[in-house]
Amino acid sequence: MKNIVISGYYGQLNTGDEAILRVLVDKLKEYERESNSSLNIVVLSSRPELTSKIYNVESVNRKKIPSVIKAIKRCDIFISGGGSLFQNETSNRSLYYYLFQIFLAKLFGKKVFIFSQGIGPIKRWYNIFLFKHVIKLADYITVRDYDSFDFLHKLKINKKIELSADPAFLLNPCCEQKIQKLLEEYKIDFSKKTIGIVVRKWKKEKDMTDKIAKIADILIESEGYNVVFIPFQGKWDIIKINEIVSKMKNKPYVLSEKLSPHELLGIFKKLDLVVGMRLHALVFAAKMGVRFIGISYDPKIDSFLKIYGFKPAGYVDSFDENNVLISIQYMLYDGKVTKKIDEITKNMTQKAEKAFEILREALNNIKKKDSINILGVRIDCVNFKKAKEKCLEFLNSSSPHVVFTPNVEMIMLAQKDEKFKKILNSSDLNVPDGIGVVWASKYFGEKLYERVTGFDLMMALMPELERQQKRVFLLGAKPSVAEKAKENLLKIFKNLSICGTHHGYFSQEENEKVIELINSSKADVVFVAMGMKRQEEWIYKNKKKLNCKLIMGVGGSLDVLSGEVKRAPKIFQKLGLEWFYRLITQPWRFKRMLALPKFIFVVLKTKLFGGR
Structure with a gap:
């Protein structure tokens, strides 16, 4: 995204x-x-x-x-x-x-x-x-x-x-049916020439309110035109319009301040000419091929009129109502004006579209990375949902796929142990296990928004493993812990097929028997819980000997499942403070916890001074 x-x-x-x-x-x-x-x-x-x-x-x-x-x-x-x-x-x-x-x-x-x-x-x-x-x-x-x-x-x-050009040139009016319905409410007789006037509050008012009221009266009384005041900024324009109307002898039409840009654009289509103090009143008129004159309060009005070869009919600080009236008559009866407006507007529309072409190109150039490198360890850019989806994809493969869950401790250990770093980078999926990894990601090219812990990912897979009748093997922890974890899992997932368990305290000589046990169980998934480094080394060394589809290192997850170790309360998990909870409940882990401040220091040093 x-x-x-x-x-x-x-x-x-x-x-x-x-x-x-x-x-x-x-x-x-x-x-x-x-x-x-x-x-x-x-x-x-x-x-x-x-x-x-x-x-x-x-x-x-x-x-x-x-x-x-x-x-x-x-x-x-x-x-x-x-x-x-x-x-x-x-x-x-x-x-x-x-x-x-x-x-x-x-x-x-x-x-x-x-x-x-x-x-x-x-x-x-x-x-x-x-x-x-x-x-x-x-x-x-x-x-x-x-x-x-x-x-x-x-x-x-x-x-x-x-x-380019103003993006409003690409706005489309509402449908004709809706335009007609809106106009029926105002009962405007379009058999007469209809002049739209768009005003706004201005700093140097002088006697402009009186002059615009006078212009509107002359257009209605002497010329027999309709005058329609059109608010472009809600109540602020309505206040100014009401001031002008209060000084008029004749009654003009006043549109609602609640009309949307689409609706106003559709109504502009019905006008013969627009007198505008607001830039987008002029843009709307040009867009719909309607003649327009501008009264300038800001250089942006002059800049827009210049594009069409026009000059302001008046300025807020030097306003002559007679000049405005002459400009209105000239615009209404100059036969070449409409064609000129249409030709320039066509060009403006193309320029407005050009800006969006550049924007589309900019969006295409934003490439989301599949993975990032944090201090030499690959971390895949996945959220929890994506990590789960990838694991389920691995279940349909023909060869074993490995999932590791690198956390701060593992990344810091990899700084001293190149072999361990190589092992971590050999996996098929490395999920960001820990708030420290998520924090560091913003400094290495791609911001990750959530951690994906091994325990949570393992538990999220269980319902699907149960549904697909996949066979699960639990390997690791102390003797009897895996068995207890199995019992507790089956209380939650009654139809889950746990085809075998084995503790993690076996010798090198016993390793082949463990491999044989796993393969003979026809396991699809092996969850390995031997603790940091040992489990990754064991998976790396033995993955080619295993006939399963998915092998995942899950650290102390079996201890938690068995009830031997209590996991941090939800509030600590949500705040990313599981490490703090473990420190309180297991103070002997203090030395291991020092990895976090060291990690923060190394990340910031790397970002500021380069290197990995």
């Missing part, structure tokens, strides 16, 4: 940002189906419960830094996928926050994709300096407009930067 974290201004019910997220999630799920792979998508959101419900993905509260760190730490690729995250027009805080996420992802060794962003404006030299040195850490960069592209090149970002 490939883990993906998507960051952006999500959960605020901003139509533009939610449109981007919808396209991102849909495209990732499309990739998942086409590539027959498995993706775990995590979205950083202000309202994670809502985001999770709408998009059917995992979501984390972007304001809770520990949760964000945990999500990024677990991911394979981090996608910075909002619209204009890297700017400080609103505040320095948001710029620092999104740069921090990228730095964090690279600190954890993750791939970072700056996805179809609009960059800037970034004010102050120190903010530009910080941005430059963080953004160049990214592995993939695509931007949605020429100005962002030029800005990055002027900063001499030594990366391949791809000019």
Whole structure:
């Protein structure tokens, strides 16, 4: 499974940002189906419960830094996928926050994709300096407009930067039937020309509210047009729309703030022209082949209009309602405009798709390792479920397969004993037995998420061995322990076929008789419990003589099964503190326990200074 974290201004019910997220999630799920792979998508959101419900993905509260760190730490690729995250027009805080996420992802060794962003404006030299040195850490960069592209090149970002387009160009409208049903609620007469107006709160308001109200009245009263106000960010836009409507003489149409991006896009299709202060109102209009004019409050509006060869009809700090009215009439009656918009939009759609091609390539390049090398010992990258599946596969083979369960003690012993290291690496499956091995995995190329103990794996196999009527041989521990373990197993698995037992205290001379005993029992599986090192050496030396399908080293498992030794309580197991419980109950094991701090030291030294 490939883990993906998507960051952006999500959960605020901003139509533009939610449109981007919808396209991102849909495209990732499309990739998942086409590539027959498995993706775990995590979205950083202000309202994670809502985001999770709408998009059917995992979501984390972007304001809770520990949760964000945990999500990024677990991911394979981090996608910075909002619209204009890297700017400080609103505040320095948001710029620092999104740069921090990228730095964090690279600190954890993750791939970072700056996805179809609009960059800037970034004010102050120190903010530009910080941005430059963080953004160049990214592995993939695509931007949605020429100005962002030029800005990055002027900063001499030594990366391949791809000019793409806003992902919302790939959003699809809802079905025609649903559009008609929505419009019936508003009773809009589309036999008249219909103008959509999208406004937002702005800092330098002056008398813009009055002027937009005046424009809307003229369009309704003098021109006989329909005017439809369209909110793009929930209650915030509704507040501004209500202010404007309260100053109007005529009654316009006002759409609900609860419409989804798909629904709004479908409604845009019915409009003759859009007057937009929000970038994605212009993107939606262009996407649906609808004429549009922009009122600029931010350079991103200018950048988008420039792509289509247009200029803003007005600016928030120098707004002339007469100029806006002239622009509306020009746009409505210029016969060449629609064709021009359609041609450029076709190109923009292709560019938006190009960004996803790069993303698909990035996902294809994420190769999950089959195994990792921890201090020279191979550990297979399996979780508990996968380890069990592999063992069951071995049962259908024609030759013996060996399963070892390397823990910290075994790995540290292998540092002094090359022969033992060779034996451990000769197995068909090495499962990570112990929280220390799982902890170390993140430093050696592949994070493992759970330990697979020999005892738990052995017990998990029992129901299937019983069902398939496989024959089991228990070898090891002190005399009578294996017999007692057999009795207790049969109390749990009444139909399990335990075809033989033998203690582990036999001489070299007796070895052949033990082999003969196992083979004559026609065992399919042999669980060997002779303790660390001795059992691995015995399996390595004798596996070719055995006629069974699966041989597994299980350490002190027979002692636990027989009742001779009590296993740590569940709470200790879940917390990965079985070693601590053993230390309390068996203090004479203290010297063996020293392997853990030594292991931690060697792992960190190896990571920092190299070597194995």
